[in-house]
Amino acid sequence: ETGVTQSPTHLIKTRGQQVTLRCSSQSGHNTVSWYQQALGQGPQFIFQYYREEENGRGNFPPRFSGLQFPNYSSELNVNALELDDSALYLCASSWTSGNEQYFGPGTRLTVT
Amino acid sequence: QKEVEQNSGPLSVPEGAIASLNCTYSDRGSQSFFWYRQYSGKSPELIMFIYSNGDKEDGRFTAQLNKASQYVSLLIRDSQPSDSATYLCAVNDNNNDMRFGAGTRLTVKP
Numbered sequence: 001e002t003g004v005t006q007s008p009t010h011l012i013k014t015r016g017q018q019v020t021l022r023c024s025s026q027s028g029h030n031t032v033s034w035y036q037q038a039l040g041q042g043p044q045f046i047f048q049y050y051r052e053e054e055n056g057r058g059n060f061p062p063r064f065s066g067l068q069f070p071n072y073s074s075e076l077n078v079n080a081l082e083l084d085d086s087a088l089y090l091c092a093s094s095w096t097s098g099n100e101q102y103f104g105p106g107t108r109l110t111v112t
Numbered sequence: 113q114k115e116v117e118q119n120s121g122p123l124s125v126p127e128g129a130i131a132s133l134n135c136t137y138s139d140r141g142s143q144s145f146f147w148y149r150q151y152s153g154k155s156p157e158l159i160m161f162i163y164s165n166g167d168k169e170d171g172r173f174t175a176q177l178n179k180a181s182q183y184v185s186l187l188i189r190d191s192q193p194s195d196s197a198t199y200l201c202a203v204n205d206n207n208n209d210m211r212f213g214a215g216t217r218l219t220v221k222p
Contacts (some may be wrong), residue, residue: 002157033210042116042200042212043156056208090155097208100146103155 002026004093004104012110013081021076021107023091031055031097032074034066035090037106043090049074050097078109086111114139116203118213127222131188135201135213138182145177145184146202149195150215156200160186191220 003026013019025032031050035043045058049068063079072093078085088108092101115138125131133147144163148156160175162168162184168175174187184203188195198215205211 033208035210035212040214042202042214044212045210048208050208058209088155098144098204100144100158100161101210102158103148106155 002093002102002104004091004102006089006091006104006107008107009105010108010110012112015081015083015111017081018077018079019081019109021078021089021091021109022073023076023093023104024073025091025093026102029093029095029102030072031094031099032068032072033092033094033101034074034076035092036060036085037088037090039087046076048097055097081111083111085109114203114205114209114211116201116211116213118199118201118216120214121217122219123216124219124221125191127191127193127220129191129220131191131195131218131220133186133188133199133201133216133218135184135186135203136182137184137201137203137211139203139205139211140179140182141205142179142182142203144204145175146204146210147173147175147184147186148200148202148212150198150200152198188218191218193220193222196220 033048034046
């Protein structure tokens with residue numbers, strides 16, 4: 001166990017809806033990164049938060065947004081859900097940006 | 113486009129053998145390199161990281177990095193059936209953009 005937690009474990013949403021996923025980082029970690037993993041593929045980087053500021057973003061549209069709170073926990077928000085958003089969403093925390101990252105168990109999102 | 117390439121496998125080795133997993137990357141500015149193990153239906157688990165050219169050993173695992181050839185590998189000695197999983201190579205550059213390969217599926221046969 002890494003100490004990184006995510007909620008919920010599973011989620012089913014309808015196309016066009018909005019979703020919020022949550023992540024609590026490992027104790028002592030100030031950096032949280034979010035990834036999307038489709039079946040049979042490696043995780044794709046969405047964005048990273050370092051000390052409450054966005055600190056890098058992958059090739060995802062603006063309807064993917066996030067927050068990091070003073071306790072370094074984080075949220076991923078996705079608006080206007082599309083069928084292709086169905087995936088495993090992973091949160092990873094690290095001591096600081098650039099260091100090794102430790103993943104939470106993930107949230108499985110299904111969009112119907 | 114920054115790419116991380118892995119042979120998708122499946123790679124099959126007998127129990128007790130050495131499994132060799134390979135990864136190449138396109139971005140010469142890459143600074144840090146990671147190997148993750150992912151069991152089916154689970155999240156990735158960090159097993160090795162390496163920042164400098166050469167070898168790094170941890171138990172049965174050895175990571176090898178050659179920045180000139182843009183190549184990183186993972187050797188698993190005395191492979192066990194419990195090592196059967198997908199192994200993900202990840203590369204981080206100074207832009208905090210961690211890029212993953214698609215993974216190599218390893219099967220260790222008893």
